[in-house]
């Protein structure tokens with residue numbers, strides 16, 4: 001029986017002739033908090049996308065085990081939520097509609113309601129606004145809340161505090177502490193504040 005979490009063996013990714021990372025082997029246990037660090041353009045987002053199953057690797061293998069079962073790479077999206085600057089929200093829905101829509105596909109964490117999601121994101125008075133009408137910080141809070149309030153074992157966060165002010169960063173850290181305790185979190189970041197809770201560091205430069 002495998003260990004709960006993610007196991008990666010000799011993972012490599014190349015875009016045309018450019019190797020982005022080579023020979024990444026690691027084990028991420030269930031509940032572990034991991035940060036991927038590296039300079040701009042070093043491959044953090046690429047590694048996160050490969051770990052999520054969105055992007056195919058060039059070489060190597062990925063094994064996922066969640067809820068006591070091995071999970072196929074094609075099915076892994078069901079077990080994760082993903083926040084990234086390059087992932088857009090549907091702009092034509094209202095905030096309330098988007099929350100309702102999202103939680104038809106992912107279960108809400110037990111004990112929470114869609115109304116709680118609005119309240120916790122401080123968007124109660126903006127529920128009828130279109131997503132396109134939100135400020136960039138409001139959109140980021142909404143993205144983070146949809147991801148962290150989804151009942152999934154794996155949360156992937158690429159630059160989670162982009163567009164957040166200092167208060168927003170504190171809000172995000174509280175959310176992680178309160179709702180992500182028992183879940184695996186992988187953060188791509190170069191901002192120490194947003195990964196202070198991480199206990200394992202994957203430095204992309206090691207795999208060049």
Ligand SMILES: Nc1ncnc2c1ncn2[C@@H]1O[C@H](COP(=O)(O)OP(=O)(O)OP(=O)(O)O)[C@@H](O)[C@H]1O
Pocket residue numbers: 015020038039040041042043044045046047188
């Ligand atoms: N779809 C693509 N096709 C070809 N090359 C790509 C593609 N996506 C990314 N790259 C290249 O892969 C390298 C790593 O990009 P990536 O976005 O993973 O870096 P990053 O560490 O997340 O950067 P940043 O800190 O700026 O967000 C860059 O050289 C980039 O140009």
